Amino acid sequence: MIFPENxxxxxxxxxxxxxxEVVKELLKFGEMEPVEPSHPISDDRVEEARRELTAVQEHASKIRLIMEIAGVVIEPRGKMRVDSNWTEVAKKVSEQAMGNENRYKELLEEIGKLKGEIDLFNLQLRDIEPFSDVAVELSRLYSLDTLDAGLTILNEEQLRKIKERGNLVVVHREVRKGTYATLLVSGTKGTIDDVLRSVGAKKFETPDGRSPHELYSYLQGRIEELKKVLEETRGELARKIRESESEFSELYGKLLTVRDALAILSKGRLSEHFFQVEGYVPEKSLNRLKSSLNRLAYVVGVTPRRFGEREEPPTYVKLPRSIKPIESVVEIYGTPSYWEISPLVFLIVTFPLLFGLMFPDVGNALVLLIFAYFFYKYGKKKGSSNIKNLSLILGYSSVVSMVTGFLARDFFGPLPVGGLKEMGIANVSGPLDSVWPVPVSVTQALSPLLPFGQYSTSTSIENTIILSVFLGAIALFVSTVLGVINAVKKRDPEFLVFEKLPLLVLYTVPMIIFGYGMVDPKDYFGKVGELLNFLLVNLLNSFHPDLNSSTAILAYVLLLWVELGLIYNWIAKAIVLKRHDSLSTGSALAMGFIEGGFEAAILLLSNTISFIRILVFALAHYYLLYAFSYMAYLAVGRPDLLALALNPASIVILIIGNLLAIGLEGLVVFIQDMRLHFYEMFSKFYEGRGKKFEPLMASVELT
Known part of the structure; x- marks a missing residue:
């Protein structure tokens, strides 16, 4: 889990x-990714396999599309007997697929035709929409006896030029940014066409000179009719396919299996007497591969180096099935290189934890968990592994949010547990207060992490800021340590000395500052506050520092440490720029100062305090629901929880507040959680330039 598999x-x-038969066994083995042979035994390939591969891929895509349209679960299953060679099997499976495609060809063509007509009408509707409220027939408007009038669409430049002429009445309305629906009126016949021609525009026309309003209404009705027909046609297709859903799943599985078999054959080389194929296999599975091919083939394996190979091996991080979905978040950033430490170890713990700290509410988290469940089922139905993985991550994060919500005593806001007492209105606790599983004493003890509610103190927010930044300092320090380890594994001295060690030197300082309180855990916040105070004093009095205590001396040493670290980073950047960008010494020093000195100092500060957002989002969530709870109380007008629960206005207010918290905050917190990992943490150690291990395997049971 820490390093990719050998x-x-x-x-x-x-x-x-x-x-x-070898290909069949490789598919059963299911852990080999074929590649082009390094030393091919010949230039000949299995050409039949290469030709059939394209056809099989097309059929697999079409069958998947049919299953998607029908709304059936896209999941390969079933058995497949392979008695002949794979190219013959491919032809038979392709024929079977073609038969199924032809069976539904008319319905599919009808669906495509209906969708095309709807799209065409929507385009026409968009063109007419700016004038949809004009009920006058254009044939009459454009043939007035004494006036010349015209409707048109103009951009800002065209509108300006027409206004400058001064001999027209111009009425306009912005319909899109920089685009205006315009009515032009002139007292001279034939003027409008000449004016529009001069600015490169033309009159808006409708078929037979009908009114835009009439045509707009007609198109809307036509689109609705077509949508109904489309739904009926889709429903008919879905009913027919569901009758043979298992057949489609088996066919889809066969197509995927044949596709992978042909892919292995097409990568191989064929001589007069021998067949050769190469690929990457996890080292732990090599003996199993040799055993499966014992009677059929000779197998030899070579272990590549972690770094420096001409061809870098694919990356395979073996994870328990329960936490494998977290891998999809890493893949958004990039696949780990073969020599890199996998950031999955980070994400497994930190992603759900940070999400829970930023979104502590049992009720809201429960709704997110239910949403994640249905989102997972939707992803399974669509055959999308990304949707399934993201929904599982959201589910894990929601469970942690429920835990922090229990600790914070929050259930759809402060009212159900804390009641009006929590809001400082009346000594009335919520209906869940007496049955809440977490006692008040625990919530009071955790007030530095959850600085809100009736149990928070005047220093809770200040202490929470310190704890939030401490979490960030730990994450950043560990990230830079991992960066150094990666550089060592990469065996690149320049990368280590000039890129990663300067970061470790700098990001050790926040770790020491906010970890200093651990010398006296009972007075953690006092010790950190004392050190921060001396840091500020010594920063403002650099030439006359306060050195009267051990804490003051440490503060002065840390300031010198940062200065030396920035100088180190500056010189390191300058050396790299001079070596690789061919800059002069002066230019390299100047650019090195900007990137390694000034910018590094800004990033050191901003990356560290960026973790305050943990506090900010937790506070925002609590006080958003607090505000809506207070508005609900005002709607009732008296300190009566029963009346508040039965009043329609207060119920609507509370529902709106919680929907905002769940929909808006839930999304924002998820994104910010990813941001903290991608930009603050991953950027210190993770390159993500690897290639994911993608073995070929049987999607059905082979017999």
Whole structure:
């Protein structure tokens, strides 16, 4: 889990007549990613496999599309008997797929035709929309006896030029940014066409000179009719396919299996007597591969180095199935290189934890958990692993939010547990107060982490800021340590000395500052506050520092440490720029100061305090619901929880507040959680330039 699995590049050589059986065993094995052979035994390939592969891929895409339209679960399953060679099997499966495609060809063509017509009408509707309130027939408007009138669409430049002429009445309305629906009126016949021609515009026309309003209404009605027909056609297709859903799932599985078999064959080389294929296999699985091919082929494996190979092996991070979905977040940033430490270890703990600290509410988190469940089912139905993985991550994070919500005594805001007492209105606790599983004493003890409610103190927010930044300091320090480890594993001295060590030197300082309180855990906040105070004093009095205590001396040492670290980073950047960008010494020093001195100092400060957002979002969530709870109380006008729960206005207010908190804050917190990982943490150690291990396997049971 910390490092990617060791990979072995294997070479499989069998007799030419056993190639199809070898491929079958490789698919059953399911842990080999084929690559082009490093030392091919010949230039000949299995050309039939390469030709059939394209057709099979097309059929797999079409069958998947049919299943998507029908709304059935896209999941391959079933069994497949392979008695002949794979190219013959591919032809048979392709014929079966073509038969199913032709069976529903008319319905699919009808659906495509209806969608095309709807799209065309929507485009026409968009063009007419700016004038949809004009009920006058254009044939009459454009043939007035004494006036010349015209409707048109103009951009800002065209509108300005027409206004400058001064001999027209111009009425306009902005319909999109920089685009205006315009009515032009002139006292001279034939003027409007000439004016529009001069600015590169033309009159708005409708078929037979009908009124825009009439045409707009007609198109809307036509679109609704087509949508109904489309839904009926889709429903008919779905009903027919659901009758043979298992057949489609088996066919889809066969197509995927044949596709992977042909992909292995197409990567191989074929001589007069032998068949050769190469690929990457996890080192732990090499013996199992040799055992499965014992009677059929000769297998030899070579273990590549972690760094410096001409061809970098694919990256495979083996994870328990329960936490594997977290990998999808990492893949948004990039796949780890083969020599890198995987950031998954970080995410497994920190992602749900930070989410829970920023969104502490049992009720809201429960709604998110239910949403994640249905979102997962939707992803499973669509056959989307990304949707399924993200929904599982949201589910894990929601569970942690429920835990922090229990600790904060929040359930859809402060009213259900704390009641009017929490809001300082009346000595009336909420209906859940007596049955809440977390006692008040625990919430009071955790007030530095959850600085809101009736149990918070005047220093809670200040203490929470310190704790939030301490969490950030730990994360940043660990990130820079991992960066150093990666540089060592990469065996790149320049990368280590000039890129990663300067960051470790700098980001050790926040760790020491906010970890200083641990010398006296009972007075943690007091000790950190004391050190911060001496840091400020010594920063403002650099030439006459206060050195009267050990804390003051430490503060002065840390200031010198930062200064030396920035100078180190400055010189390191300058050396790298001079070596690789061919800059002069002066230019390298100047750019090095900007990137390694000034910018590094700003990033050191901003990255560290960026973790205050943990506090900010937790406070925002609590006080948003507090505000809506107070408005609900005002709607009732008296300190009566029962009346508040039965009043329609107060109920609507509370529902709106919680929907805002769940929909808006839930999304924002999820994004900010990702941001803290991607920009503050990953940027210190993670490159993410690797290639994901994608083994070929049987999607159905092979017999």
């Amino acid at each position: 990979m072995v590049k294997v070479e499989v050589i069998s007799s030419a007549q056993d190639k199809d």
